Amino acid sequence: MAIIVFGCTFLITGTIHAAVMRLAMEGRGRSFKAVSPGLLPPLGIIFGLFVAFTAAQVWNDNEPAQSAVNREAGSLRTVLVMSATFPGDIEARFRALDPGPH
DSSP states (O other): OHHHHHHHHHHHHHHHHHHHHHHIIIIIHHHHHTSOGGGHHHHHHHHHHHHHHHHHHHHHHHHHHHHHHHHHHHHHHHHHHHGGGSOHHHHHHHHHHOOOOO
8 A cells, every 4th residue: 555655646746846847948947946945844844744644543543443343253253153052944044144264
C-alpha cells in the first residue's frame, strides 16, 4: 500500500513540476519567482504532519477492525466445534456450512 501511495505522490508531483515548468517557459516565470522559497519548508512540514496524522488514524482504525474479524472467526469456530453435540441432522447442516481452510 505504501508503494502505491508513494508512486501516486511521485506521479502527481512530476505532473505538477512539468506543468509549472511549461508555464514558466511561456513567460510566466516572473510570477513564479514571486513565491518566496522560505514558504516551502513550512509547507513541507505541514504536508508531512498531515500524512503522519492520517496514517496514525488509519492504523488506529485497523486494530479494532482486525479484533472484530478475529472475534467473529472465533465465534464461528466455536459454533462449529459445539455442533458436534447437536443431533446428527443439525450437526450435518452446520458441517455443510463450514467453508473449511482455503
